[in-house]
Protein backbone atom coordinates (compact mmCIF):
# COMPACT_ATOMS: atom_id res chain seq x y z
CA UNK A 1 0.00 0.00 0.00
CA UNK A 2 2.78 2.38 0.96
CA UNK A 3 6.36 1.57 0.12
CA UNK A 4 9.17 3.96 0.93
CA UNK A 5 12.67 3.07 -0.25
CA UNK A 6 15.87 4.85 0.69
CA UNK A 7 14.29 8.25 1.05
CA UNK A 8 16.59 11.22 1.56
CA UNK A 9 15.58 14.76 2.27
CA UNK A 10 17.72 17.72 3.25
CA UNK A 11 16.79 21.32 3.87
CA UNK A 12 20.00 23.15 3.00
CA UNK A 13 22.68 21.57 5.17
CA UNK A 14 20.20 19.90 7.45
CA UNK A 15 19.79 16.23 6.55
CA UNK A 16 16.40 15.24 7.89
CA UNK A 17 15.73 11.89 6.24
CA UNK A 18 18.85 9.79 5.64
CA UNK A 19 17.74 6.70 3.82
CA UNK A 20 14.31 5.96 5.20
CA UNK A 21 12.82 2.66 4.08
CA UNK A 22 9.68 0.94 5.26
CA UNK A 23 6.54 -0.58 3.91
CA UNK A 24 2.97 -0.81 4.99
CA UNK A 25 1.28 -3.76 3.38
CA UNK A 26 -1.86 -4.08 5.38
CA UNK A 27 -4.68 -1.94 6.67
CA UNK A 28 -4.54 -0.73 10.26
CA UNK A 29 -3.31 2.11 12.41
CA UNK A 30 0.41 2.93 12.23
CA UNK A 31 2.00 5.42 14.61
CA UNK A 32 4.99 7.38 13.30
CA UNK A 33 7.01 8.31 16.37
CA UNK A 34 10.19 10.29 16.96
CA UNK A 35 11.64 13.31 18.73
CA UNK A 36 10.62 16.85 17.89
CA UNK A 37 12.32 17.66 14.63
CA UNK A 38 13.06 14.01 13.78
CA UNK A 39 11.35 14.36 10.41
CA UNK A 40 7.89 12.87 10.96
CA UNK A 41 6.02 15.69 9.24
CA UNK A 42 8.63 15.76 6.46
CA UNK A 43 8.14 12.03 5.91
CA UNK A 44 4.34 12.31 5.81
CA UNK A 45 4.50 15.30 3.46
CA UNK A 46 6.82 13.37 1.17
CA UNK A 47 4.27 10.56 0.96
CA UNK A 48 1.68 13.21 0.11
CA UNK A 49 3.89 14.72 -2.59
CA UNK A 50 4.05 18.04 -0.72
CA UNK A 51 7.77 17.69 -0.07
CA UNK A 52 10.00 16.54 -2.91
CA UNK A 53 12.72 14.14 -1.74
CA UNK A 54 16.33 14.47 -2.85
CA UNK A 55 16.48 10.76 -3.43
CA UNK A 56 14.45 7.63 -2.98
CA UNK A 57 11.42 5.80 -4.23
CA UNK A 58 7.84 6.08 -3.08
CA UNK A 59 4.97 3.85 -4.05
CA UNK A 60 1.36 4.25 -3.03
CA UNK A 61 -1.07 1.48 -3.92
CA UNK A 62 1.49 -0.19 -6.13
CA UNK A 63 2.35 2.81 -8.32
CA UNK A 64 5.34 5.12 -8.12
CA UNK A 65 4.13 8.60 -7.24
CA UNK A 66 6.74 10.65 -9.08
CA UNK A 67 5.10 13.48 -10.99
CA UNK A 68 1.68 12.01 -10.39
CA UNK A 69 -1.17 13.67 -8.52
CA UNK A 70 -4.04 11.27 -9.07
CA UNK A 71 -3.06 9.03 -6.16
CA UNK A 72 -3.69 11.84 -3.68
CA UNK A 73 -7.43 11.51 -4.19
CA UNK A 74 -7.13 8.34 -2.22
CA UNK A 75 -5.37 9.96 0.74
CA UNK A 76 -7.03 12.03 3.42
CA UNK A 77 -4.72 14.44 5.25
CA UNK A 78 -4.98 16.19 8.54
CA UNK A 79 -2.07 18.66 8.65
CA UNK A 80 -0.34 19.69 11.85
CA UNK A 81 -0.96 23.33 11.02
CA UNK A 82 -3.81 23.83 8.60
CA UNK A 83 -3.86 27.09 6.73
CA UNK A 84 -7.15 28.18 5.25
CA UNK A 85 -8.42 31.64 4.33
CA UNK A 86 -9.23 33.12 7.73
CA UNK A 87 -12.19 35.19 6.57
CA UNK A 88 -14.18 32.14 5.44
CA UNK A 89 -16.83 30.72 7.71
CA UNK A 90 -16.70 27.02 8.63
CA UNK A 91 -19.65 26.40 6.32
CA UNK A 92 -17.99 28.22 3.42
CA UNK A 93 -14.76 26.30 3.91
CA UNK A 94 -16.53 22.93 3.91
CA UNK A 95 -18.52 23.92 0.81
CA UNK A 96 -15.34 25.08 -0.90
CA UNK A 97 -13.61 21.74 -0.26
CA UNK A 98 -16.70 19.85 -1.44
CA UNK A 99 -16.70 21.94 -4.63
CA UNK A 100 -12.99 21.40 -5.27
CA UNK A 101 -13.25 17.65 -4.78
CA UNK A 102 -16.57 17.49 -6.65
CA UNK A 103 -17.61 14.54 -4.54
CA UNK A 104 -20.24 13.80 -1.96
CA UNK A 105 -19.00 13.96 1.62
CA UNK A 106 -20.20 12.85 5.03
CA UNK A 107 -19.81 16.30 6.54
CA UNK A 108 -23.29 16.46 8.09
CA UNK A 109 -22.64 13.40 10.27
CA UNK A 110 -19.17 14.60 11.27
CA UNK A 111 -20.31 18.15 12.08
CA UNK A 112 -22.88 16.67 14.41
CA UNK A 113 -20.45 14.20 16.01
CA UNK A 114 -18.00 16.97 16.87
CA UNK A 115 -20.69 19.44 17.94
CA UNK A 116 -19.78 21.99 15.29
CA UNK A 117 -23.31 23.07 14.31
CA UNK A 118 -23.09 26.25 16.36
CA UNK A 119 -19.82 27.26 14.70
CA UNK A 120 -20.86 26.86 11.07
CA UNK A 121 -21.41 30.58 10.50
CA UNK A 122 -18.32 31.67 12.43
CA UNK A 123 -15.20 32.83 10.65
CA UNK A 124 -12.14 30.60 10.99
CA UNK A 125 -10.23 33.54 12.48
CA UNK A 126 -12.69 33.59 15.37
CA UNK A 127 -12.41 29.93 16.33
CA UNK A 128 -10.47 28.48 19.26
CA UNK A 129 -7.56 26.13 18.52
CA UNK A 130 -9.51 23.03 19.50
CA UNK A 131 -12.54 24.01 17.43
CA UNK A 132 -10.29 24.58 14.41
CA UNK A 133 -8.87 21.12 14.93
CA UNK A 134 -12.40 19.66 14.94
CA UNK A 135 -13.01 21.40 11.61
CA UNK A 136 -9.77 19.86 10.31
CA UNK A 137 -10.94 16.43 11.42
CA UNK A 138 -14.23 16.89 9.55
CA UNK A 139 -12.32 17.88 6.42
CA UNK A 140 -9.94 14.92 6.73
CA UNK A 141 -12.64 12.30 7.23
CA UNK A 142 -15.26 13.84 4.95
CA UNK A 143 -14.36 11.74 1.92
CA UNK A 144 -13.99 8.02 2.00
CA UNK A 145 -10.22 7.85 1.39
CA UNK A 146 -8.44 4.52 1.77
CA UNK A 147 -5.36 6.02 3.35
CA UNK A 148 -5.58 8.62 6.07
CA UNK A 149 -2.54 10.61 7.23
CA UNK A 150 -2.94 12.52 10.47
CA UNK A 151 -0.25 14.81 11.85
CA UNK A 152 -0.88 15.39 15.57
CA UNK A 153 -4.64 14.89 15.30
CA UNK A 154 -5.33 15.39 19.01
CA UNK A 155 -3.80 18.88 19.22
CA UNK A 156 -6.05 21.06 21.35
CA UNK A 157 -8.96 18.63 21.56
CA UNK A 158 -11.06 18.43 24.70
CA UNK A 159 -11.69 14.99 26.25
CA UNK A 160 -15.11 14.59 24.60
CA UNK A 161 -13.70 15.32 21.14
CA UNK A 162 -10.73 13.06 21.85
CA UNK A 163 -13.04 10.14 22.59
CA UNK A 164 -14.97 10.87 19.39
CA UNK A 165 -11.74 10.98 17.38
CA UNK A 166 -10.62 7.62 18.79
CA UNK A 167 -14.01 6.14 17.90
CA UNK A 168 -13.69 7.50 14.39
CA UNK A 169 -10.20 6.06 13.98
CA UNK A 170 -11.46 2.68 15.21
CA UNK A 171 -14.38 2.75 12.76
CA UNK A 172 -12.07 3.59 9.87
CA UNK A 173 -9.75 0.78 10.85
CA UNK A 174 -12.69 -1.63 10.85
CA UNK A 175 -13.54 -0.49 7.34
CA UNK A 176 -10.08 -1.64 6.28
CA UNK A 177 -8.42 1.76 6.00
CA UNK A 178 -4.73 2.44 6.48
CA UNK A 179 -4.16 5.22 8.97
CA UNK A 180 -0.83 6.90 9.72
CA UNK A 181 -0.67 9.05 12.82
CA UNK A 182 2.07 11.13 14.36
CA UNK A 183 1.63 11.97 17.99
CA UNK A 184 3.60 12.59 21.17
CA UNK A 185 0.78 11.15 23.25
CA UNK A 186 1.81 7.63 24.13
CA UNK A 187 -1.55 6.68 25.61
CA UNK A 188 -3.12 7.37 22.20
CA UNK A 189 -0.55 5.10 20.55
CA UNK A 190 -1.29 2.37 23.08
CA UNK A 191 -5.01 2.70 22.50
CA UNK A 192 -5.22 2.92 18.74
CA UNK A 193 -2.01 1.80 17.04
CA UNK A 194 -1.09 -1.73 16.10
CA UNK A 195 2.29 -0.91 14.66
CA UNK A 196 4.97 1.63 15.42
CA UNK A 197 7.34 3.24 12.93
CA UNK A 198 10.05 4.90 14.95
CA UNK A 199 12.28 7.55 13.34
CA UNK A 200 15.68 8.24 14.85
CA UNK A 201 18.68 10.05 13.37
CA UNK A 202 16.98 10.25 9.99
CA UNK A 203 16.37 6.52 9.73
CA UNK A 204 13.76 3.99 10.74
CA UNK A 205 15.07 2.72 14.04
CA UNK A 206 12.23 0.28 14.64
CA UNK A 207 9.13 -0.94 12.91
CA UNK A 208 6.91 -3.45 14.59
CA UNK A 209 3.98 -4.03 16.88
CA UNK A 210 3.72 -2.62 20.37
CA UNK A 211 4.14 -6.14 21.73
CA UNK A 212 7.36 -6.60 19.75
CA UNK A 213 8.70 -3.34 21.08
CA UNK A 214 7.80 -4.27 24.65
CA UNK A 215 9.37 -7.71 24.22
CA UNK A 216 12.59 -6.40 22.71
CA UNK A 217 13.06 -3.79 25.37
CA UNK A 218 11.62 -5.72 28.28
CA UNK A 219 9.56 -2.67 29.15
CA UNK A 220 5.80 -2.86 29.55
CA UNK A 221 5.19 0.84 29.44
CA UNK A 222 5.48 2.35 25.94
CA UNK A 223 7.26 5.50 27.06
CA UNK A 224 9.89 3.41 28.82
CA UNK A 225 10.14 1.02 25.88
CA UNK A 226 10.90 3.93 23.59
CA UNK A 227 13.40 5.38 26.04
CA UNK A 228 15.09 1.96 26.21
CA UNK A 229 15.37 1.95 22.42
CA UNK A 230 17.40 5.13 22.60
CA UNK A 231 20.18 3.70 24.72
CA UNK A 232 23.29 2.54 22.86
CA UNK A 233 23.42 -1.18 22.16
CA UNK A 234 19.69 -1.29 22.64
CA UNK A 235 17.41 -3.24 20.39
CA UNK A 236 16.91 -2.42 16.74
CA UNK A 237 14.86 -3.09 13.65
CA UNK A 238 13.21 -6.39 13.16
Ligand SMILES: Nc1ncnc2c1ncn2[C@@H]1O[C@H](COP(=O)(O)OP(=O)(O)OP(=O)(O)O)[C@@H](O)[C@H]1O
Pocket residue numbers: 011014016034035036037038039040041042043
Ligand atom coordinates in the same frame (compact mmCIF):
# COMPACT_ATOMS: atom_id res chain seq x y z
N1 LIG B 1 10.56 23.69 4.65
C1 LIG B 1 11.57 23.57 5.51
N2 LIG B 1 12.68 24.33 5.39
C2 LIG B 1 13.72 24.18 6.25
N3 LIG B 1 13.74 23.31 7.27
C3 LIG B 1 12.66 22.53 7.44
C4 LIG B 1 11.52 22.62 6.58
N4 LIG B 1 10.60 21.72 6.99
C5 LIG B 1 11.14 21.11 8.07
N5 LIG B 1 12.37 21.59 8.33
C6 LIG B 1 13.26 21.13 9.42
O1 LIG B 1 13.37 19.72 9.32
C7 LIG B 1 13.42 19.11 10.61
C8 LIG B 1 12.31 18.08 10.71
O2 LIG B 1 11.07 18.74 10.80
P1 LIG B 1 9.67 17.97 10.91
O3 LIG B 1 8.61 18.99 10.99
O4 LIG B 1 9.60 16.95 9.84
O5 LIG B 1 9.85 17.22 12.32
P2 LIG B 1 8.78 16.47 13.22
O6 LIG B 1 9.39 15.15 13.58
O7 LIG B 1 7.46 16.44 12.54
O8 LIG B 1 8.75 17.41 14.50
P3 LIG B 1 7.62 17.70 15.63
O9 LIG B 1 7.53 16.47 16.49
O10 LIG B 1 8.20 18.84 16.39
O11 LIG B 1 6.35 18.03 14.92
C9 LIG B 1 13.32 20.25 11.59
O12 LIG B 1 14.60 20.58 12.04
C10 LIG B 1 12.71 21.39 10.79
O13 LIG B 1 13.12 22.64 11.28
